[in-house]
Amino acid sequence: MPGRSTIMPVISLSSVDSALSSLKTCHVSINTGIEVTTDVALALTEHEGNEEEVSKMENLMLDYVSMDRELEQFIQAVEDVTNQVKQERPEQLPDLKSLVDKRFNELKNLNKDEDLLKTDKYLHFKSQLNEMKKQVGAESQNENTSANEIDEDIAVTQSQRNFICPITQREMECPVKNKVCGHSYEEEAIIKIIQTKHKQRKKARCPVVGCDNGDVNQSDLSMDTTLRRAIEIHRRHQKR
Ligand SMILES: [Zn+2]
Structure with missing residues (x-):
């Protein structure tokens, strides 16, 4: 019966085709997994979640990319075998499953873990993460600068009354x-007071x-560098 051997493979291969299309649905699920993992990793990075959680997402992404690769290779194996059978049109339908397994293993054996890091999907994921990190970094840097400026402003307001010399009132x-x-004073003013008093043989x-300090001497005085810096900052702010 010459018709039998030709019809049989055709029927079997059409069932392979429908199996293939359901595998491609699997592909969609993996892609959804990749999208969700990307979203979570980006959200973690945006809210400065800990590194450990982000790296869990990176590992999960590698799992998905690995599944994706194997699924593609399995589909490839099925297609290769189907094409081969269609071309050769063998008298007897071969054991398709073992042919596919054989071809699938050939393809899988070429796989290296480090290749996963170079796949488009993983690279795309990493570049999105890096972009987010840059954004977050820039934002937190901005926040820090403004926080510093606010601190500086508060410090200035708090010490502004200390900028006035108790002697000169300036x-x-x-x-x-x-x-x-x-206590702090304008150098020239306090020295004038000390010298005047000492000339009068008074303290x-x-x-x-x-203040109950009744004996101020020149040797008690030293440059008030902190106050001096604060006054400088205050003046810079006034100029703005
Ligand atoms: Zn005093």
């Missing part, structure tokens, strides 16, 4: 700090109201 140019009582009182 903003200090060259503040010095009294290490005994901790110089700290001019700050309420």
Whole structure:
């Protein structure tokens, strides 16, 4: 019966075709998995989730990419075998399953793990992650700068009243700090007071109201660098 051997493979191969199309549905599921994993990884990065969680997503992505590769190779194996059978038109329908397995294994044996890192899907995923990291980095840098500026502003407002010399009642140019009582004054003004008092053979009182330091000496004074810097910053802000 010459018709039998030709018809049989055709029938069997059409069932292979329908199996193939259901495998391609599988492909869609994997792609959905890849999309969801990308979304989660991006959200984690955006909200600065810990590195560990992001790297779990990267591993999951590699799993999907690996599944994707094997599925493609299986589909490839089925197509190769079908084409081969269609071409050769053998008298007897061969064992399709073992042919597909054989071809699938041939293709799989060429697989290397590091190749997964070079696949388009993984590279696309990584580039999206990096883009997000850059964005988040730029934003947090902006936040830090403005936070610093706010801190600086608060510091300036808080110490602004300290910028005024208790003697001259003007903003200090060259503040010095009294290490005994901790008060600061314009250098020139406090030295003038000390010298005047000492000439009168009197002790110089700290001019700050309420301070009980009754003996201020030039050796107690040193440059108030902190206050000096604060005044400089304050002046820069005023110029803006
Ligand atoms: Zn004092």
